Amino acid sequence: MQQIDKVLVFDIWGDFAHFRRIETTTSPLTYSIPTGTALSGIVSAILGQERDSYYNVFHPENVRWAVRVLHPLKKIRININLINTKLGFYLWDIIQGKEQPRSPTPFEFLKEPKYRIYIWLKDKELQNKLKKYLQNHQSFYTPYLGISELIANFNFVGEFDNVIELKSKNKEEVHTVIRKDRSTLIVDEEGLHIVKERIPLFMDSNRVVREYVDVFFEANAKPLKVKDTSIYRIGNENVVFI
Amino acid sequence: MNEIEHKNRVVNRSELVFIYDIKDANPNGDPMDENKPRIDEETGINIVTDVRLKRTIRDYLHNFRKQAIFIKEETKEEGIQKTREERLKELKKDGKQLLRDYIDLRLFGATIAVKDMRMTWIGPVQFRFGRSLHKVEPKTIKGTTVMPAEEKKEKKAGTFTETQILPYSLICFYGIINENAAETTNLSEEDIDLLLDGIWNGTKNLITRSKVGQIPRFLLRVVYKEKNYHIGDLEKKIKLVKLDSSKDDKAIRDISEIKLDVREMINTLKENKDRIEKIEYEVNSDVVFLVNGEDVKGAQIEDKLKIDGIPVERLGLETVKPKEK
Numbered sequence: 001m002q003q004i005d006k007v008l009v010f011d012i013w014g015d016f017a018h019f020r021r022i023e024t025t026t027s028p029l030t031y032s033i034p035t036g037t038a039l040s041g042i043v044s045a046i047l048g049q050e051r052d053s054y055y056n057v058f059h060p061e062n063v064r065w066a067v068r069v070l071h072p073l074k075k076i077r078i079n080i081n082l083i084n085t086k087l088g089f090y091l092w093d094i095i096q097g098k099e100q101p102r103s104p105t106p107f108e109f110l111k112e113p114k115y116r117i118y119i120w121l122k123d124k125e126l127q128n129k130l131k132k133y134l135q136n137h138q139s140f141y142t143p144y145l146g147i148s149e150l151i152a153n154f155n156f157v158g159e160f161d162n163v164i165e166l167k168s169k170n171k172e173e174v175h176t177v178i179r180k181d182r183s184t185l186i187v188d189e190e191g192l193h194i195v196k197e198r199i200p201l202f203m204d205s206n207r208v209v210r211e212y213v214d215v216f217f218e219a220n221a222k223p224l225k226v227k228d229t230s231i232y233r234i235g236n237e238n239v240v241f242i
Numbered sequence: 243m244n245e246i247e248h249k250n251r252v253v254n255r256s257e258l259v260f261i262y263d264i265k266d267a268n269p270n271g272d273p274m275d276e277n278k279p280r281i282d283e284e285t286g287i288n289i290v291t292d293v294r295l296k297r298t299i300r301d302y303l304h305n306f307r308k309q310a311i312f313i314k315e316e317t318k319e320e321g322i323q324k325t326r327e328e329r330l331k332e333l334k335k336d337g338k339q340l341l342r343d344y345i346d347l348r349l350f351g352a353t354i355a356v357k358d359m360r361m362t363w364i365g366p367v368q369f370r371f372g373r374s375l376h377k378v379e380p381k382t383i384k385g386t387t388v389m390p391a392e393e394k395k396e397k398k399a400g401t402f403t404e405t406q407i408l409p410y411s412l413i414c415f416y417g418i419i420n421e422n423a424a425e426t427t428n429l430s431e432e433d434i435d436l437l438l439d440g441i442w443n444g445t446k447n448l449i450t451r452s453k454v455g456q457i458p459r460f461l462l463r464v465v466y467k468e469k470n471y472h473i474g475d476l477e478k479k480i481k482l483v484k485l486d487s488s489k490d491d492k493a494i495r496d497i498s499e500i501k502l503d504v505r506e507m508i509n510t511l512k513e514n515k516d517r518i519e520k521i522e523y524e525v526n527s528d529v530v531f532l533v534n535g536e537d538v539k540g541a542q543i544e545d546k547l548k549i550d551g552i553p554v555e556r557l558g559l560e561t562v563k564p565k566e567k
Contacts, residue, residue, distance in 0.1 A: 015370055074284070076282060078280065079280075080291065080293065081273055081293065136471065137471060138470035141364065141423060142420045148368050149291075149370060151368055151369075151417075151418060153475045
């Protein structure tokens with residue numbers, strides 16, 4: 001793993017988000033945070049990378065990223081009409097009086113989600129391009145949170161170039177989502193709502209997820225405490241890369 | 243890419259805000275909840291899906307503007323209905339041909355998957371879910387429905403029905419027209435004219451039982467000259483103000499009881515004036531805006547939108563008299 005030098009930090013939010021859990025089919029559920037695959041889509045939309053062109057850029061060897069939950073996680077179910085492909089794939093199969101191919105489907109959405117994203121790209125040219133876009137509040141395609149109607153807005157927080165790795169053996173507070181396999185979580189206070197999710201990390205060029213990781217986070221956007229974890233000090237925040 | 247119709251391809255990004263209201267009706271029923279209006283129970287906010295708005299636009303463009311629509315419901319109109327096989331045959335056209343033929347594909351994109359071809363176009367025009375600018379309270383109406391059942395002797399007997407409606411909801415939609423995605427679908431400015439016509443007059447002319455009483459109130463299109471830039475969240479900068487502030491949101495029944503505070507929106511446009519090419523708008527004469535404490539009625543908002551010489555144009559959609567074909 002290369003030395004992490006400069007890290008770009010930006011906030012992203014919207015009215016709703018839907019980061020579809022791959023294993024759910026009949027009633028799509030959402031992950032609570034943008035996954036590695038969702039984040040690569042968001043960044044690629046901002047940069048204008050063509051669909052299916054960016055998988056290598058977001059290979060774990062070429063990117064480090066972290067996410068902080070900024071708004072308490074709230075979910076809502078909204079029922080949406082889908083087309084039942086068993087009865088017909090197209091809307092012209094909807095003929096009044098016949099069995100309807102329309103299939104109302106409950107979608108789970110995150111409500112008023114807001115996240116802080118920290119990203120380091122091995123490809124410096126691309127990282128500089130991303131910085132320019134974020135700084136100027138520009139986006140090539142319209143960024144969205146999971147599905148296209150969930151239009152996102154974003155704000156550049158900054159580029160941090162004095163990223164220091166804390167080498168502490170002691171208990172430390174972290175602000176971001178943490179990886180279960182690389183952290184030891186310490187729970188020494190009450191009232192925390194700690195969630196564990198298994199999220200897809202990255203996809204290959206066939207859009208097949210190559211790696212999943214277990215992550216922990218606090219559902220009300222509170223920091224967690226860990227030890228024996230590689231923590232980076234970025235601005236005023238303690239960050240754990242996923 | 244050589245046809246005349248691509249002459250006026252969309253090259254600028256735009257942000258859209260559209261506000262309409264509905265009285266004693268249901269703006270968008272939930273198919274899994276007895277077709278009740280969609281309400282976020284926690285906040286009391288009425289939600290209308292983007293699919294509903296796109297359907298309104300498609301139906302209007304098809305019925306009143308004679309546009310060929312790809313994604314449409316086939317009703318039993320004799321002679322017009324196409325079979326699935328015929329439509330599939332059409333799919334043998336290549337993607338370019340489909341984009342040339344169907345305005346809704348150019349506007350909203352599509353994913354088409356048949357046996358040996360798969361095409362995906364990102365829609366240049368995307369809308370967020372619409373949300374009411376105030377809390378709403380549904381009301382249950384009881385009625386009877388008489389189904390014209392054949393061969394039934396007693397025709398007077400009806401069925402008791404319960405329908406949920408909203409006494410009032412002022413709904414705000416937000417959208418973006420992306421100039422880069424516009425390139426991939428060959429979206430033209432003429433298509434955008436039709437889109438705006440569809441948003442305004444489609445909403446007004448949607449006369450199904452559940453949607454009588456929809457009135458378009460305000461439509462804003464901010465056209466940017468800076469590439470890849472838009473302000474973002476423009477709809478969040480419009481706030482509803484009640485004339486009687488002690489009144490409950492849920493008790494609002496008419497546009498005359500509220501004002502639209504657009505101070506924050508105008509200030510944001512001012513801050514971005516160098517990035518804006520022009521502003522287009524349409525407004526219903528009953529709307530009262532609030533700009534820095536001053537009441538501004540209907541089209542008088544034009545003066546407030548004219549910021550340091552930014553060209554402002556009223557779209558003239560309010561006076562269009564659409565004829566059904």
